Amino acid sequence: MLKNIDYVLGLILIVLLIFGLVALFSASYQKQLDTGKSFVLTQMVWIFIGLIIVFFVTLPGYHSFLSASYILYGLDIFLLLLVLVMGKTALGAQRWISIAGIGVQPSEISKIVTILALARMIGDNPQRLKTVRGLIGPALMVLIPMLLIFKQPDLGTALVFAPIFLSMLWVGGIRLKYLIIALAAGITCLPLGWYLLKDYQRDRLLVFINPDLDPLGAGYTINQSKIAIGSGMCMGKGWLTGTQNQLNFLPERHTDFIFSVVGEEWGFIGTAIVLFVFLLLVMRGLKIAETTNDISGKLIAVGVTTMLALHVIINIGMTLGLMPVVGMPLPFISYGGSALISNLIAVGFLFNVRMHKTMF
Amino acid sequence: MRLKILRNILFLLFLVLYAGIFRMQIIKGPEYFRQSENNRIRLVPEEASRGIIYDRNRIPLVENRLAFDVAAVPQEIEPENKDVLFLKLSKLINVTPEALADTFARNADAFFSPVLIAGNVPRETAFLVEQEMAQLSGVFIKPRAIRYYPFAKAAAHLVGYVGKMRENEYPQLKKYGYRIKDVIGRNGLERAFDDTLRGKPGGMQLEVDNTGHVVKVLSYRYPERGKDVYTVIDIKLQELLCGLIGNTKGAAGVMDADSGEILALYSGPSYDPNFFVDTGKADEVKKILRDSDAPLINRNLKTYPPGSIFKIVTAYTGLFENIITAQSTCDCTGEFIIGNSTRNCWLKSGHGEVNVKKALAVSCNVFFWDVGLKIGERILSASAKEFGFGKATGIELPGEDAGTVPNARWKNSVLRQRWYGGDTVNFSIGQGYLLVSPVQALKMAALVANGGHEVMPHIVKDEKRLKPGRNILSAEILRVVKKGMFAVVNSAEGTGRRAYLEGVDIYAKTGTAQVGGRPPHAWFVGFAEISNKKICFAVFLEHGGHGGDQAADIARQVIVYFKEH
Numbered sequence: 005m006l007k008n009i010d011y012v013l014g015l016i017l018i019v020l021l022i023f024g025l026v027a028l029f030s031a032s033y034q035k036q037l038d039t040g041k042s043f044v045l046t047q048m049v050w051i052f053i054g055l056i057i058v059f060f061v062t063l064p065g066y067h068s069f070l071s072a073s074y075i076l077y078g079l080d081i082f083l084l085l086l087v088l089v090m091g092k093t094a095l096g097a098q099r100w101i102s103i104a105g106i107g108v109q110p111s112e113i114s115k116i117v118t119i120l121a122l123a124r125m126i127g128d129n130p131q132r133l134k135t136v137r138g139l140i141g142p143a144l145m146v147l148i149p150m151l152l153i154f155k156q157p158d159l160g161t162a163l164v165f166a167p168i169f170l171s172m173l174w175v176g177g178i179r180l181k182y183l184i185i186a187l188a189a190g191i192t193c194l195p196l197g198w199y200l201l202k203d204y205q206r207d208r209l210l211v212f213i214n215p216d217l218d219p220l221g222a223g224y225t226i227n228q229s230k231i232a233i234g235s236g237m238c239m240g241k242g243w244l245t246g247t248q249n250q251l252n253f254l255p256e257r258h259t260d261f262i263f264s265v266v267g268e269e270w271g272f273i274g275t276a277i278v279l280f281v282f283l284l285l286v287m288r289g290l291k292i293a294e295t296t297n298d299i300s301g302k303l304i305a306v307g308v309t310t311m312l313a314l315h316v317i318i319n320i321g322m323t324l325g326l327m328p329v330v331g332m333p334l335p336f337i338s339y340g341g342s343a344l345i346s347n348l349i350a351v352g353f354l355f356n357v358r359m360h361k362t363m364f
Numbered sequence: 365m366r367l368k369i370l371r372n373i374l375f376l377l378f379l380v381l382y383a384g385i386f387r388m389q390i391i392k393g394p395e396y397f398r399q400s401e402n403n404r405i406r407l408v409p410e411e412a413s414r415g416i417i418y419d420r421n422r423i424p425l426v427e428n429r430l431a432f433d434v435a436a437v438p439q440e441i442e443p444e445n446k447d448v449l450f451l452k453l454s455k456l457i458n459v460t461p462e463a464l465a466d467t468f469a470r471n472a473d474a475f476f477s478p479v480l481i482a483g484n485v486p487r488e489t490a491f492l493v494e495q496e497m498a499q500l501s502g503v504f505i506k507p508r509a510i511r512y513y514p515f516a517k518a519a520a521h522l523v524g525y526v527g528k529m530r531e532n533e534y535p536q537l538k539k540y541g542y543r544i545k546d547v548i549g550r551n552g553l554e555r556a557f558d559d560t561l562r563g564k565p566g567g568m569q570l571e572v573d574n575t576g577h578v579v580k581v582l583s584y585r586y587p588e589r590g591k592d593v594y595t596v597i598d599i600k601l602q603e604l605l606c607g608l609i610g611n612t613k614g615a616a617g618v619m620d621a622d623s624g625e626i627l628a629l630y631s632g633p634s635y636d637p638n639f640f641v642d643t644g645k646a647d648e649v650k651k652i653l654r655d656s657d658a659p660l661i662n663r664n665l666k667t668y669p670p671g672s673i674f675k676i677v678t679a680y681t682g683l684f685e686n687i688i689t690a691q692s693t694c695d696c697t698g699e700f701i702i703g704n705s706t707r708n709c710w711l712k713s714g715h716g717e718v719n720v721k722k723a724l725a726v727s728c729n730v731f732f733w734d735v736g737l738k739i740g741e742r743i744l745s746a747s748a749k750e751f752g753f754g755k756a757t758g759i760e761l762p763g764e765d766a767g768t769v770p771n772a773r774w775k776n777s778v779l780r781q782r783w784y785g786g787d788t789v790n791f792s793i794g795q796g797y798l799l800v801s802p803v804q805a806l807k808m809a810a811l812v813a814n815g816g817h818e819v820m821p822h823i824v825k826d827e828k829r830l831k832p833g834r835n836i837l838s839a840e841i842l843r844v845v846k847k848g849m850f851a852v853v854n855s856a857e858g859t860g861r862r863a864y865l866e867g868v869d870i871y872a873k874t875g876t877a878q879v880g881g882r883p884p885h886a887w888f889v890g891f892a893e894i895s896n897k898k899i900c901f902a903v904f905l906e907h908g909g910h911g912g913d914q915a916a917d918i919a920r921q922v923i924v925y926f927k928e929h
Contacts, residue, residue, distance in 0.1 A: 175366050231403065234388040234396025247404045251573040268400075272389040276382070283378050290371045306370065313374045317381065324384040 008359040010292070016285045017336070017351055021051055023278055024262075024337035030244050031258040031265045032339070034251075043258055043339050050341040057345060058352035065360040066353060070127065070300055073120040077145070080117040083110035084152040109342035111153045111161045116349055118149050119168060119307035126176045127300030133178045142173065143186075159205055160330030164314045166190060171310040172303050175293070208329045225261065228254045229323045233267030233275070240271025258339040260331060263323045278337075279320070285351075286313045292358045301357040308350040315347070405582065406570045408477050409543065412563030413509045415590035417523055417553055419599040420627075420825075425523050426554070428509040432490035434482040436468060439475040439577055440502035453500060456492050457482050475576040478506060484644065511554075511641045515599060517634040518606035521662040522597060522761070522823065524552020525637035550640065551660070553593060553823065556760045563590030594825045596625035604925055605630035608918045613906035615663035615802040617821075618922055621813035621891055621898035622832060624820045626759070628922075629803075635659040665759070667767035667799035668904065671877030671911065672727045672859075673889045674748075674794025676808060676845055679720050681747040682735040683841045690844045693719045696730040702785050707733070710876075724848025725858045727874060729793050736792020741783060744791060745771035750836060752807045753800050759821045767804060770797035795878060805889045806902035812846060813871070813891040813898040815839035846871055849890055860888060863916040865923050869893045872919065874911030883907040888915035892923045899926055 025044055032043035061069075069076075087110055125132075125142055132138025146169040154162035174183060198206070211223045232248035241247065246268035248254045257265050267275050289309030296302045312335055319334040321327035333340050335347040388396065417425045434457060441449060447461070450468070454461040464481055471479045481503075485493075490505045497504070511526050513519065527550045529537065534544050542548065543565070549555035566587035571579045605616050611633040618628040635652045639645040652659055682688040698714030700707045709715065709729045715722070723731035736744060748754065754769030768774075770791060772783035790796030803821055810819045816837030849871035852860040859874040872890025879885060886908030891900040901922050903915040 171370055174370060177366070228403075230388065231396050231399045233385065234393050235400035237389055237393035237397055247571075248400050251404050251571065251579060253400075253403050253574045267385065267389065272385060272393075275385045275389065279378065279381055279385070283375070286374055286378070287371070290367060290374075294367050306367070310370070310374070313377070317374075317377045320381050321384070324381070324388060326380070326384050 008361075010288070010355055010358045013285075013288050013292075013351065013354060013358070016281060016288060017348075019281055020285070020336040023266075023281070025051075026243070027262050027266050027269075027337055028258055028339055030246070030269055031249060031262055033244055046341075047339055047344070050344050051348075053341075054345045054348035058348050058355070061349055061352035062355045062359065066301060066304060066356045067360070069120055069353075069356075070124040073117065073124045076117045077121040080110060080114045081148060081152070084114060084149060087111075088152065088155060111149075111156065111158050112342045112346035113349075114149045114153065115161065115164065115168065115311055116308065116346055116353070118146060118165070119172070119304060119311065120353075121145055122169070122172055123300045123303040123307060126172070126303055127298070130177060130299055133173060133176050133182075136182065139173075139178070139182060139186075142169070154200070157202055157205065158331065159201070160318060160332040163330070164311060164318070164332075167314055168307050168310050172307050175306045176299070176303055211329070225255050226322075226325050226329055229261050229264040230325050232257075232261075232264040233323060236268040236271040236274070238272045240267075240269050240274055243269050245269065260319065260329075260333055260338060261323055262338045263320050263334050266337070267323070279316075282313075282316045282335075286316075289313075289354050292354055296357055296361045298361065301361055304353050305357045308353050312347065312350055404571050404573075406474060406476065406572050406576075407567055408570060409565045409567040410587050411508075411547070412565050412587035413589050414511065414526070414547075414563065415561040415592040417557075417561070417593045417595060419595055419597045419602075420625075421598070422594075423599050425513070425515060425519050425595070425597065425599060427512045427514060429512040431484045431508050431510040432487065433480055433506045433508055434485055434490075434493055434503065435478040435480050435506040436503045437476065437478050438472055438502075442501075445501075449500060449503065452496070453481070453493070453503060456496060457485055457489055474572075476570060476572065476578045478504070480506075484510065511637075513637045513641075515603065516636045516638060518603045518630070519597070519599065520552070520634045520637045521631045521664070522552050522595075522602070522629055523637065524554035524556075525550050525640040526554050527640055551637075552662075552761060553595070555762050557593050557824070560593060561590040564588035595823050596620075596623075596627065596825050597629075597823060598627045601628040601922070601925055602630060604628070604921065605918075606632075606634065608921055609905075611657075612908070613657055613663070614904055614908060614915075615666075616901065616903045616918060616922075617664055617802055617806045619806050619810055619821055619900045621810040621819065621900045622817070624807075624810065624822055625825075626821055626823045627899070629664050629823070631661070631663040633657050633659045662761060662763060663904065663906065664802045665761060665764040667765045667801045667804075668885050668906070669796075669798060669877040669879065670794040670800045670805060671875035671885065671887055672729075672794055673805055673808075673873045673875035673887045673911070674792075674798060674800070675724060675727065675732050676812060676849070676873050676889075677748050677751050677753075678732045678736050678739070678744065678792045679724055679848060680751075680837070680841055680845050681739050681744055683720065683844055684747070684838060685739055685743060687738045688720055688735055690721070691719060693717045694723070694731045694734050696728050698730070700730045700733050700789075702733070702737070702789050705786070707789065720844065721848040721851055722857075724845070724873065725851035725855050727852075727859045732792045733789045736788055737785060739792070741771045741788045741791060744788070745769050745774075748798070751811060753798070753804055757801075757803050757807050757821050759803055760823050764803070765801055767801055768797055768799040794875060802902045802904040805887065805904070806900055809889050809891050809900040809902060810898075811837055812842050812849065813893075813900055816842055849873055853890070859912040860890075860916050862912055863888065863890075863920040863923070865892075865920055865927065868923055868927055870920075870923060872916070874916065876909070876911045879907070883909055886911045886913065886915040888912070888919045890919065892926065894923070894926050897926075899923070 028047055029044050122142055122145055146165055150162050150165040232254050248268050249257055249265045254261055254264055266278055286309055289305055293302050293305035315335045318332045322329050333343040413428050419425055450461040450464045454464055467481050468479055494505050526547050529546045529548050549558035566585040568584050569582040571582050573579050605628050609630055609632040615631045619626050639648040695717055696709055696715040698709045698712050715726050715728045718728050718731050748769045754767055756764045756766045775781055775783045787796055791798055807821055816835050816839050818833030818836050852858040852872050853863050853870045860872045863870055870892045875887030877885040886905040888903040888911050891898050901919045903918045905915050908914055
């Protein structure tokens with residue numbers, strides 16, 4: 005079994021984690037002085053915990069998880085409801101609940117749990133994707149957690165559900181006609197969504213359309229992020245010497261805006277390399293999906309790869325001002341336990357699918 | 365197959381990100397870099413001290429004195445302690461705490477840059493604040509150089525004064541490297557030589573964080589002190605003039621005829637330039653600005669009808685154009701007929717037979733009317749311009765007027781009127797449209813004194829100007845004119861005999877310029893030859909009566925000064 009470990013994927017993961025720690029060290033270089041807390045050390049603890057979890061996620065074949073997926077799904081919905089009732093508020097949104105004193109963001113886990121449950125539902129009966137009635141089940145399965153997360157509100161995570169779902173349906177063999185109808189329905193619903201948004205979310209979207217609308221308020225972060233990345237030019241200002249970063253002009257730089265730190269200090273060379281490693285990760289994930297004959301395994305690989313790719317695209321697009329600010333960390337680089345562990349679990353399933361593909 | 369399409373879609377999205385970073389970091393990188401530098405770098409300027417203006421004996425005409433400002437640095441004041449701090453400070457500097465808080469709030473600019481709370485406090489107060497410093501965190505005494513004019517009224521028009529730049533002046537001055545809030549020369553040499561005097565401001569380049577707090581000092585440049593200005597003024601003589609004229613409306617200048625060095629130049633009434641520097645003297649400044657005698661005006665540079673002093677030009681031109689000779693005479697009966705009107709000489713009984721020398725000595729109008737008419741307006745005006753009338757002399761002070769030298773063409777184009785014979789008659793004795801400034805009259809005296817060499821009146825030492833200029837007038841003819849001017853002072857019948865001084869050769873011409881309805885302007889213009897030097901003078905008293913009276917007395921005192929020194 006060990007000979008089936010995907011060493012390429014492992015190498016990609018390690019490189020990304022190291023990039024992350026190095027960038028995080030710089031992003032928290034000044035800040036840790038006043039908080040007294042080392043973000044790097046905390047992050048390393050999370051990585052350690054995450055890798056142990058990955059080990060246990062990889063050890064049993066993914067089919068055991070598929071079998072448990074409906075129960076996990078039910079548990080996840082319960083947790084999401086719990087967040088709405090008694091969650092902690094972070095930046096105007098309830099995303100956290102405390103389990104044994106540790107803050108947990110169930111919306112991160114729910115993406116993976118939903119991928120597993122969906123993979124099982126389609127894997128159990130691939131023919132259901134050929135009929136409208138058969139599509140109702142998978143659609144509901146995605147829409148329920150999506151709406152609960154949207155309600156928290158965590159716009160970014162909620163919106164990631166749709167593309168993951170669509171890509172899994174696509175690879176699962178949905179008729180193109182239905183896919184187009186689903187897409188059209190989704191797009192028609194977008195204006196309705198505007199009324200469900202909170203004020204600060206509307207501000208972010210308006211600011212995305214016109215960043216000069218409120219340069220000291222909602223537009224401040226995105227302007228400072230663009231200045232940081234752009235001012236890195238080709239070679240970057242050098243590690244620990246980015247002025248936007250070190251002089252605190254860049255808010256949220258250890259979490260959502262860590263790519264701006266990379267851009268400022270490592271320049272175009274740095275951002276291009278980081279982006280390239282992420283591209284390798286995505287291509288590797290799809291390669292694993294391609295080489296897996298089992299439909300459920302293939303769908304798991306497609307789901308988690310799409311999820312990771314979207315995290316990267318949304319986060320970087322956001323720091324570049326190509327997308328609205330939605331609150332999405334950069335996988336393996338940004339500081340934060342929940343996102344890190346759920347992304348590690350996602351990669352764990354890639355390892356798992358790759359390792360166990362021949363067993364079934 | 366379907367996987368391949370998914371892969372291509374994701375690949376395409378990554379390509380968009382690549383395009384994004386390429387555009388921002390490579391194409392627009394330099395622009396963003398500039399923005400990031402603007403984010404973090406702040407400049408705190410430090411003023412350069414201004415240069416000193418000296419007189420010819422190295423006596424400073426303006427000094428830099430130490431003044432003490434009370435200032436506070438916002439980032440060093442705890443917001444919760446602010447009220448207590450202002451209360452403590454208010455007792456020390458005798459200003460209400462509300463007023464202090466108000467000034468502080470109004471002047472506050474950036475966290476790191478000191479805010480002026482009280483300007484120019486007395487030395488004792490400054491020491492008190494300094495002593496209590498430990499309890500006044502964030503507050504400090506900022507020494508500052510301010511201008512002090514030790515000779516006050518005596519040299520006001522020469523030296524001028526400085527003031528803060530006004531907002532509406534900034535757009536024009538910006539391109540010369542001035543910054544808003546700069547102190548600039550407002551008048552006199554302070555203004556004319558501002559560029560030399562002001563020096564180069566230094567300052568600190570600070571790195572600040574997102575809250576505007578200083579992180580570190582990036583660089584520091586010492587302010588470069590302004591250059592000194594060395595004048596050729598003799599401040600003792602200047603003070604003498606000030607004492608002689610005082611608050612009388614008038615002007616007087618003394619100049620070396622060969623070099624054009626101005627030794628003294630006083631305009632009355634004068635003002636104390638120190639009022640304009642000290643912030644606490646707004647009332648006095650207002651009084652100066654509202655004074656109907658206009659003390660701010662330098663009357664040496666303004667133009668007035670010259671009256672008979674212009675007869676020097678008429679006499680020279682008549683001789684030069686061979687209309688008269690030194691010997692030719694004219695019979696002054698006291699009456700002169702021009703066209704169908706009759707004019708009287710100032711001496712109704714007439715001067716009898718006069719030649720040019722006597723005509724100058726007694727200032728006979730009839731003689732010069734006759735000569736003037738024979739010369740004609742065209743040649744007379746051209747000659748007046750040779751003497752330097754009608755254009756600024758180029759003295760360094762701001763606000764010099766060029767004056768008017770009329771002729772037929774000028775009258776036609778400006779007044780749209782014909783030139784009459786009567787105009788020529790007026791012109792020839794310095795009345796009518798002719799307007800000259802005391803400095804121009806001084807230059808005329810110098811031309812006669814130095815034998816017709818071009819000379820430029822100047823206040824600031826200039827080696828290049830010490831060489832005699834090109835010859836523009838005939839020395840031979842000027843010798844005849846000089847004889848007439850000598851007779852003005854040294855003959856029994858001369859109009860300027862009150863200026864007579866034993867043992868000194870004084871040459872002069874009086875002028876009593878009629879101005880309708882009010883007392884005439886008095887002029888006394890000439891020069892004295894003392895130990896190889898030709899000292900010119902031009903005394904002008906606005907509505908000062910006869911030129912041979914008070915104006916002559918003042919000139920005499922000036923020559924006495926040179927005789928004794």
